[in-house]
Amino acid sequence: MGTIPEGWLQFLFVAVPVLSLVGAWMGLRTAGRLAVRRQHDIKKKKGDELE
Numbered sequence: 001m002g003t004i005p006e007g008w009l010q011f012l013f014v015a016v017p018v019l020s021l022v023g024a025w026m027g028l029r030t031a032g033r034l035a036v037r038r039q040h041d042i043k044k045k046k047g048d049e050l051e
Helices: 006-050
Strands: none
């Protein structure tokens, strides 16, 4: 079994960190949206209880 060609190594050294950053960014964006939605739902429920 031979070594991995240089082109593939360069691709992997760039693609893996970039995909990791993209995945982390998407996760944080989703978590932020869920937190905002949850706060909005809590405020809405408190408003409904007061009526």
